[in-house]
Amino acid sequence: xxxxxxxxxxxxxxxxxxxxxxxxxxxxxxxxxxxxxxxxxxxxxxxxxxxxxxxxxxxxxxxxxxxxxxxxxxxxxxxxxxxxxxxxxxxxxxxxxxxxxxxxxxxxxxxxxxxxxxxxxxxxxxxxxxxxxxxxxxxxxxxxxxxxxxxxxxxxxxxxxxxxxxxxxxxxxxxxxxxxxxxxxxxxxxxxx
Amino acid sequence: xxxxxxxxxxxxxxxxxxxxxxxxxxxxxxxxxxxxxxxxxxxxxxxxxxxxxxxxxxxxxxxxxxxxxxxxxxxxxxxxxxxxxxxxxxxxxxxxxxxxxxxxxxxxxxxxxxxxxxxxxxxxxxxxxxxxxxxxxxxxxxxxxxxxxxxxxxxxxxxxxxxxxxxxxxxxxxxxxxxxxxxxxxxxxxxxx
DNA sequence: GTCATTTCTTGTCTTATGACAAGATTTTTT
DNA sequence: AAAAAATCTTGTCATAAGACAAGAAATGAC
Numbered sequence: 001x002x003x004x005x006x007x008x009x010x011x012x013x014x015x016x017x018x019x020x021x022x023x024x025x026x027x028x029x030x031x032x033x034x035x036x037x038x039x040x041x042x043x044x045x046x047x048x049x050x051x052x053x054x055x056x057x058x059x060x061x062x063x064x065x066x067x068x069x070x071x072x073x074x075x076x077x078x079x080x081x082x083x084x085x086x087x088x089x090x091x092x093x094x095x096x097x098x099x100x101x102x103x104x105x106x107x108x109x110x111x112x113x114x115x116x117x118x119x120x121x122x123x124x125x126x127x128x129x130x131x132x133x134x135x136x137x138x139x140x141x142x143x144x145x146x147x148x149x150x151x152x153x154x155x156x157x158x159x160x161x162x163x164x165x166x167x168x169x170x171x172x173x174x175x176x177x178x179x180x181x182x183x184x185x186x187x188x189x190x191x192x193x
Numbered sequence: 194x195x196x197x198x199x200x201x202x203x204x205x206x207x208x209x210x211x212x213x214x215x216x217x218x219x220x221x222x223x224x225x226x227x228x229x230x231x232x233x234x235x236x237x238x239x240x241x242x243x244x245x246x247x248x249x250x251x252x253x254x255x256x257x258x259x260x261x262x263x264x265x266x267x268x269x270x271x272x273x274x275x276x277x278x279x280x281x282x283x284x285x286x287x288x289x290x291x292x293x294x295x296x297x298x299x300x301x302x303x304x305x306x307x308x309x310x311x312x313x314x315x316x317x318x319x320x321x322x323x324x325x326x327x328x329x330x331x332x333x334x335x336x337x338x339x340x341x342x343x344x345x346x347x348x349x350x351x352x353x354x355x356x357x358x359x360x361x362x363x364x365x366x367x368x369x370x371x372x373x374x375x376x377x378x379x380x381x382x383x384x385x386x
Numbered sequence: 387g388t389c390a391t392t393t394c395t396t397g398t399c400t401t402a403t404g405a406c407a408a409g410a411t412t413t414t415t416t
Numbered sequence: 417a418a419a420a421a422a423t424c425t426t427g428t429c430a431t432a433a434g435a436c437a438a439g440a441a442a443t444g445a446c
Binding site for chain 4: 168187188
Binding site: 061064067071084086088123126130131132134135137140141142145146174177 | 254256257258260262264276277279280281316319320321323324325326327328330331333334335337338339367370
């Protein structure tokens, strides 16, 4: 069972028993992704989600003016998912791409539903997980309002420092809501202190 | 049953039968709120949510520097809820206050759980609802990045025009991520065209 | 109806960030 | 290894929005 350590950490929840974990873990399928590959592309309907064990990914949308805007970075221990597309069965507006080679564990929507309907503690885990995601998404819009670009950069540096070694500046900049030029200047300013 | 029209609209979902609606509606309790009253205050743990039938409300958080930042406006047909506090049982950082006198239908967390566990289509409705909320929250942070303050103002004007008659400028401005001074100038500029 | 408070507008000046462009550096391709 | 492409930095100038302050207008309290 030790091969499932990463998955178990993601699904860690008080009510889940060992037998539940066995069932949950064995529903996941190991997937190897190469740098640059896509887990999801604009226009598709997501049919699964992925638990990220190793590597880094990013999600981005194309803005009205045609620029890529990074909407999320994923690091090990994150669930890579496009909730709207998976749960509402609508075509996604996001692209999810590997920044490095990655190991993931895939769970199909039908297997998810099966677990969600039959394991009570999994249902609770799901609601809890969703509440946490919603909370951090709200925090993100709040941060866009209350924090300066510099503060947002420093926060990302604290939370996902690995990202800054692997994602090009413009991806990070669009995630922070600024241009790559500005981010370059912010970095210069910070390192000068 | 016609007194429950507002609630039924909120819970409209293919799989729900008439008997389900009866059970759901009768779990809600009518609540009258006066302008200025709070449904939730910072530090409390939410024990219920509210379906808004008539009136307007806003949610706000206090930023690190001590300013009120409006995080949401609610109009009839919306569910007034603080997901993180209700589902994770943690003290909220938000305040929810009535902008006008309001009619709501209250559902306690325990009644919600009872419905969620026993009516299959209600579980699905809940997941769908949550996915939609998460989607619109993500849209909001994207909009903070890709749209100008003027565009964001025009979007709010389109989506919740009533709000602009009842909420003071500074509440609207902080929701848009700008100062009331700037919003005043944006309005002047727009009306001059 | 008057006074006090809150809300809104406007002016001036400052600041953060953007737009555009050029050059330097790094990475990828062949 | 050389060429091409992508990435990053820096310069100059433009612009959106903020800070602060003063006054006008609207709202609420007595």
